[in-house]
Amino acid sequence: MTTPAQRTRTDGAMLVLEDGRVFRGRSYGAVGETFGEAVFNTGMTGYQETLTDPSYHRQVVVMTAPHVGNTGVNDEDPESGRIWVAGYVVRDPARVPSNWRSVRSLDEELTAQGVVGISGVDTRALTRHLRERGAMRVGIFSGTGLGEEAALLERVRSAPQMKGADLCGEVATDAVYVVPAQGTKRFTVAAVDLGIKGMTPYRMAERGIEVHVLPATATLDEIYAVAPDGVFFSNGPGDPATAEHPVALMRGVLERRTPLFGICFGNQILGRALGFGTFKLKYGHRGINQPVQERSGGGTWTGGKVEVTAHNHGFAVDAPLDGPADTPYGRAEVSHRCLNDDVVEGLRLLDRPAFSVQYHPEAAAGPHDAAYLFDRFVTLMEGQRA
Numbered sequence: 001m002t003t004p005a006q007r008t009r010t011d012g013a014m015l016v017l018e019d020g021r022v023f024r025g026r027s028y029g030a031v032g033e034t035f036g037e038a039v040f041n042t043g044m045t046g047y048q049e050t051l052t053d054p055s056y057h058r059q060v061v062v063m064t065a066p067h068v069g070n071t072g073v074n075d076e077d078p079e080s081g082r083i084w085v086a087g088y089v090v091r092d093p094a095r096v097p098s099n100w101r102s103v104r105s106l107d108e109e110l111t112a113q114g115v116v117g118i119s120g121v122d123t124r125a126l127t128r129h130l131r132e133r134g135a136m137r138v139g140i141f142s143g144t145g146l147g148e149e150a151a152l153l154e155r156v157r158s159a160p161q162m163k164g165a166d167l168c169g170e171v172a173t174d175a176v177y178v179v180p181a182q183g184t185k186r187f188t189v190a191a192v193d194l195g196i197k198g199m200t201p202y203r204m205a206e207r208g209i210e211v212h213v214l215p216a217t218a219t220l221d222e223i224y225a226v227a228p229d230g231v232f233f234s235n236g237p238g239d240p241a242t243a244e245h246p247v248a249l250m251r252g253v254l255e256r257r258t259p260l261f262g263i264c265f266g267n268q269i270l271g272r273a274l275g276f277g278t279f280k281l282k283y284g285h286r287g288i289n290q291p292v293q294e295r296s297g298g299g300t301w302t303g304g305k306v307e308v309t310a311h312n313h314g315f316a317v318d319a320p321l322d323g324p325a326d327t328p329y330g331r332a333e334v335s336h337r338c339l340n341d342d343v344v345e346g347l348r349l350l351d352r353p354a355f356s357v358q359y360h361p362e363a364a365a366g367p368h369d370a371a372y373l374f375d376r377f378v379t380l381m382e383g384q385r386a
C-alpha cells in the first residue's frame with residue numbers, strides 16, 4: 001500500500017459517473033478502486049462523524065465544503081468503530097491538520113482503513129450535476145485501477161443500485177450490548193440496531209436511560225426479555241422497502257402499546273408499519289443545516305416551530321401532509337416537514353405512544369435544536385408508568 005508520505009501529489013485518480021461524466025483528480029486516501037452511490041453532503045463540519053455513520057454504507061460521499069481534513073482525526077468523534085463510506089470525494093484536502101485533539105491526518109486515516117478517495121475535484125460542478133441528474137452509481141479509480149474510460153464505465157454500470165438494497169444486516173451489531181444510564185437509572189430501552197450511531201444511545205444514557213442495543217435480527221421475545229419501558233428503532237443504510245423484519249417487529253411493539261421512538265430509517269420503518277409507502281428522493285438530504293417545521297400542536301408539540309437539523313437520507317415516507325390518516329394503529333399524522341421541499345420529516349400516532357423523525361436529533365456535529373425529541377421519548381415513558 002502506498003502511504004500518503006510516499007505518494008506524490010500528482011498521482012492521478014478518476015471519478016466515473018454512471019451517466020458517463022468523468023472528473024479527474026488526485027489520489028486521496030487508499031489507492032485502488034471503489035464503487036457506490038454518489039451523494040453529496042453539505043456539512044461544513046463533522047467529517048469524522050459523516051465517514052463513520054453506518055447509514056453511508058455503499059455510498060461515495062462528495063463533500064461540498066471546499067477544505068476537508070483541517071482538524072485532522074481524533075479518537076473521540078467517530079460514530080462507530082470504522083469508516084463506512086465506500087469512497088470519499090473532496091476538493092482541497094488539508095496538507096497540515098491542526099487541532100489539539102488531532103492524532104493523525106484524514107489522509108492517513110482513510111489510507112489505514114482502505115478507503116479509496118479522490119481530491120482536486122470540482123465538487124461544486126459535481127454536486128450541481130447530481131442535483132440535476134439525481135444520485136447515481138459512481139466509481140473512483142487510482143493506481144493500477146486507472147484504465148480505459150469505456151471499460152471503467154461498464155464496471156460502474158454493473159455495480160449494485162441503492163434502490164432495493166437490504167443493508168442493515170451488514171452494519172448492525174451481532175451481539176447485544178448495554179450502554180449504562182448516567183447517574184440514576186430511570187428507564188430501560190431496547191434499541192434495535194439497524195446501523196445505530198454511537199451518539200444515539202449516549203443521548204439516551206445522559207437522560208437516565210439504560211440502553212440495550214439489539215441486533216437487527218432480534219425477535220420480539222428478545223426485545224421484551226429486557227423488560228423495556230420503551231423501544232427505539234435506529235437509523236441505517238439501504239432501501240426501507242426491503243426491511244420486512246424491522247417492520248414486523250415494529251408492528252409487534254405498536255400492538256403492545258409500548259412507547260416507541262424511531263430515527264431516520266426508524267421513521268421509514270414506522271411509515272411502512274402504518275401502511276404508508278416509501279420512495280427514493282432524487283438526490284436526498286445530507287447536511288447539518290436543513291430547516292424542519294414541527295406541524296403537530298398540543299402538549300409539548302409546538303405547532304409551527306422551525307428547527308435547524310442534521311440529515312442523512314436518500315429515501316422518504318409517502319404520507320399525506322393534510323391532516324391525520326387512519327391506520328391499523330389509530331390516527332397518524334405527519335408531525336414534521338422539511339421547509340426546502342415538503343418532504344415528510346416526522347410521524348406521530350395520536351392514539352398510541354409512538355413517534356419518529358427522519359432527521360437526526362442526536363446530531364453530532366450539531367445543531368442541537370432537535371435534542372428535545374429525546375426528552376419527548378422520556379415523557380412518553382413517564383406517561384406509560386403513571
Ligand SMILES: NC(=O)CC[C@H](N)C(=O)O
Nearest residue numbers: 055235236264265314315
Ligand atoms: N440515516 C438513515 O437512517 C438513512 C435511511 C435510509 N437508508 C435512507 O437513505 O433514506
